[in-house]
Every structure is written in structure tokens, then in C-alpha cells.
Amino acid sequence: MRHIISILMENEAGALSRVAGLFSARGYNIESLTVAPTNDPSLSRMTLVTTGTDEILEQITKQLNKLIDVVKLQDMTEGEHIEREMMLLKVRVADTEARDEVKRLTDIFRGHIVDVTETIFTIELTGASDKLDAFIDSVDRFPILEVVRSGTIGISRGEKTLSI
């Protein structure tokens, strides 16, 4: 199953490589990984998407907790949460018909066209990862030149927080 794990860690040099090293050394999957400082500059928040059985997930969270730099972590998938990923996608739109169609799809998916040339649209889209997948599928009949995705971030709903 797919899990989103949010990790608060000391904002120290090397913290990221400890997590990455742990995953490669123990053979765990990483689907995506993002990291940036929080409002408290001494803390970084990392969001990691991984897959595995319950046993593997239990080991992953235990091993992450064991890293000295990890302050706290939470498996978002265990509760109600919001997940988002951002994508920038460049597509070739050769004629008016293509432009209209891509514009229409972008609107349906609540994306924005953030850059336009005579033949190219650059589209910004935010949402859960499967929404981004769906958008890629739907514009797929036009030549997609480039896709960049931020990786998933997540936050739990309501009172529950991951903070210290």
C-alpha cells in the first residue's frame, strides 16, 4: 500500500542523506521525497511517499525514528489528511484547435497556463498525485515536451498536527 510519511527533523547538514541512505541500505521504496525548512528554521519537514506491506511500513517508521536527527514523524495515510503535489508541464500546441483543447482541459483540472509561446503552453497544476496523473493522460495526445513534479506533500485535517 502507498503511504505518505511526514518527518520533522533537525535542519542539519546531512539529515537528508541519512534518510536517503537508510532507504537504499534497507531496500525500501521511495516514490517521492521532498524537503524544506518549516516556519521554525531549526526544523526541516520531509515528506516521503513509499509503498510496502504493513510489516515493512512498521520497520520503515521505526528505522526512521531511530535516526538521531528525526524529531517526530507521522504516517499521514493513517488519518484524514490533505495531500498535494505540484506539476509544471510543457506541451506543444500546433494549431488553434490544440490550443483550445489544452486550454479547456487545463480549466477542467483547475490548472493555470503560466507561460505561452506561439507553439508551447506551460501549465501549472496542483492536486493529489492521481489528479496529476489523470491530467497527463488527458493531454497525452498532444506532444508533451517536459514534465516536472514536486513530489507529494501532506498535512492532516483538523486539530491534529505534526509539530513540537
Add this chain to the structure above:
Amino acid sequence: MELTGAEIFVNCLRDEGVEYVFGYPGGAVLHIYDALYKQEDVKHVLVRHEQAATHAADGYARSTGRPGVALVTSGPGATNAVTGIATAYMDSIPLIVITGQVPTSLIGNDAFQEVDSVGITRPCVKHNFLVKDVRDLAVTMKKAFYVATTGRPGPVVIDIPKDVTAERCEYHYPEKVEMRSYNPVLKGNARQIRKAVELLLSARRPMIYTGGGVILDNASQPLTELTRRLGFPITNTLMGLGAYPATDRQFVGMLGMHGTYEANLAMHNCDVLLAVGARFDDRVTGNVEKFCPMAKIIHVDVDPASISKNVKVDIPIVGSVANVLTELLEQLDAADGEVDREALDVWWKQIEEWRSMDCLKYDRSSDVIKPQYVVEKLYEVTGGDAFITSDVGQHQMWAAQYYKFDKPRRWINSGGLGTMGFGMPAAMGVQLAHPDATVACITGEGSIQMCIQELSTIRQYGLPLKIICLNNGYLGMVRQWQEFFYQGRYAMSYMESLPDFVKLAESYGAMGMHIDKPGDVEAALKEAMQVRDRAVFLNFVTDSEENVYPMIPAGAGQNEMILV
């Protein structure tokens, strides 16, 4: 007063109560060596190879329970130390390893003798630090000792660039440190402990299985008390030997790949298993699918990640082993029920039947020296009270099987990583920590050559070690696997061109002895024990094709042992 980083470093060691630093100098640590030179609180032991510095510090730590300290230079100094760091990591030994680093301005430039020590050691340390500012040095040192020695212990590396050791600042060594990201759980959950007591009292075929965690946490006393109080059979892992007296009736021997018939069968047939400070390593469990098929399992460990990693357990208890065992005893006294003595008697009858197989028997009438015989005699001659280190191979298993350890911290070996070359340097650390004790290193002619240069260190410090070389002319453990699993194709397991160990030892100022008759074994050992002013190298020419029995082949179940 402002001190240099090097002086601060040495003061930290002093204030931490460090007695010995094992190390080897080089460009990046010259300021530190200069500071060491100017004081007398911290003694430096000069090894001959950085691997030995880490093993010696490790031996010191294992035999005393205090952290061992090693100091090496940047680049090759650091890479040479890696084997010792990984060895300590696998066995959870508290070690502080300081690696010199090129000046901060050169880091990343492929400078002379630069390696990314923090990167290279990351997967085999509990934690590591790069100190970029002299003002962080003292607090980093404090954190390093704190992290290395608490919770599940382990090695910590501190990488210190040369310029940091020259810069100056005020010295203040913090009394204690707090780390919001590191707070090991030490007290076991009372409800879980109560459930454990209930399960233990319901057992009909109980078994206690304990590992290195009991030794690391100095928990032998509550373990022994609990075991006696319950009357249950107990087995120790290779890392856990000595936690419970081996000469006691309730001890059924070591378990695992080369464990006793009775220990492995008792494990296989038990209905309740109390696992303490052990990690269900593959050399212990054999095939996990077939491991303790009938047992409900209680697992006590300070490291939550060790619980249900290899084998799913029924009652996990996270906490310091000593705390939890003490609490188990208390709750046991307060409990209503009692152990089912009748069922236990039946169980013990069964175990005694297995024990009567005498699985460790060997040919005592042989006219070549049997390696087992040497270990038995060593046990007798030392009154069972020596510190025994070992290398890795058959000799290690025979040492574990035939030297009956009654006390913790007497058996010192590389169980997790299985590092050949560990034994003799580790023995140096043990002997320095216990100058009056008998310290013997049981080794093979293969392993001893991996750190043989340390005979020079041993000479320099006048260490009266007894090196018990069980010389079978083969990389015996490799040869045994080739005999069993590769139809006797002995690829590269024969040791040709061995040195004359007696002459070699003598050239290093040690006493050399060559023993090739069973009748001479005891006298030679006795003679060696009398020597206190230098080391003795005893080269025992042993049966070249002896195998270690019993053996559970890799991947087999605990009840699928090969006996003699």
C-alpha cells in the same frame, strides 16, 4: 581563558573520564597530538594500523562497559578505521571515533588525504558529526558520548577539520546535554509487563533466550534472579554468553547455527519464549518460517526497531533490559499464579534427554591435537576466569562452545560483522583495562594474520597476552562449508606459506611456543600463564579437518541439525 580546538578536545576527553585513546597520528590530527603530548590525564596507545585502534577501543568498551575512544587521521586513517567501526556497530558497542579532516576551506576540493568520512561511515554508525566551528566542539563531544552510551549503544564518529583544532574559544564542557530528537525509552510499559508475567506463568514448555543486550545493559543479575525464580531453561546467543552462568544446570548452552542440540530443540518445541536483548539474527533463527513454531513470544529490547523485525512477536516490551527484568521480577512476586511445576518437570525431563545426546562430544583419544581439547584445557588452566577474545571462524565457535563463561563481559568476539582480525587488537584493549587479569585471544592462523602487526604494539606496552592459535592449516570455517556444501572443492581455503609463528613472535619480543602433541597442551598453557612480562604466542598444530558440530545449515530449521 581561550583554548585551541585541540586542547578543548583533549580536555573533553579528560572531563569525560577517558583513560585511554587508541590511535595513530597523521597530518590532519597533528594539533591534537601536540595537545595530547602536553598533558598526562589521557593516555594514548599507539597501534600499528587504524583498524586495530578501533578494535582495541572496542575491546576496552566490551570488557569495561565504558565507551572506547579511537583517534585517526583523515583519508586513509579514516578508511582503515571503517572495519572496526562497522564491527562495533553490528554488536552495539559504545565507541567514539575521532577522524581528522582536511581544513574546512579545502573540504570538497579532493584535497590531499581527503575523504568524506561522514558519508563513508554513515551506514555503520549510530550517529556522526562534522564539527565546522570550534565553538561547537565541546557540546558535540558531549552529545557523542551521550548518544554512544545510551539507549542501544553504538559507535559515533566525530570528524574534525584541522583548522577547527587550531582555532580558539572558551572551554566549557556541559554537564549534560538534551537532544529533542533523541530520547530512548528506558522504562517498560507496566501493562505489557503484566501480560508477560501472565504468559510466563501459563507456560508448560517455557524457554528464555537472551542476547548481547543483557550484557550491554549490565543486566546479568536481574536475569539470573528471574531465571532461577522461574526455574526455566535458558540459552544465550553468541553475543550473550556469560550473561547467565554457563556452569549452571538451567543453562542449556548457546543456540543457533552452532548451538547445542538441547538449546535448539528446546527453542523449537517451547510454547512460551522470553527473548531479552536479542535480535532474532539469522544465525540464531535459521529459517524464520520454521522458527519456534509453537511459541508465544515476549520480546524485551531497548531498540523498538529490533522488535518484530525478523520474527513477529506477541508481547513487545520496549525498555532498558535491566529495568524491565527488575520490573518483571517485582510483578512476578505480586502475581497470583505460580509456575506450573509439574509441566515444567516434564519439560525438563525432555530437555535432559536431549542433553544426554552430549552433542559436544569429540574424540578425546586422538593422537593429533583436537581444537576443542585446547579450549577445554584453557578453561581449566585459567579456572574459567579469563577474558577471552576471539577472531572469526571455527576457533571462535569452539571457544564459545567449550569455554564456559560464568560472568558477563568475559567473552569478547565479533558476532555481528564476523571480523577476522578482531581478536588480538581487542585483547590489547581488554588487557589495558584489566592489567592484572589473564587475557587470551583464541585465534586461527588465518585470522591472526589480519592484524599480526599489532604484536609490535603489544611489545611496546608490555601486554602479557596469551595468543592461542588453533593452527589447522586451513581457513577452517570456509573449508568446512566447502566440505559440506561444495563436495570438498577446497577453493582457496588452504593456507600455504605460513610463517614460522614461533620465530615471528620472538622477533616481536614475545615468547613463542610450538605445540603439536595432545600430551603437551596442558603443560604449555600452564607455562604460558606464568609469563607476565610479555606476550606468549602458542601455536597449536590442531586436527586439520575437524568440523564444528552441531550445525544447522543456513536456511534450515532449528530442529534440522547436523550432529557429529
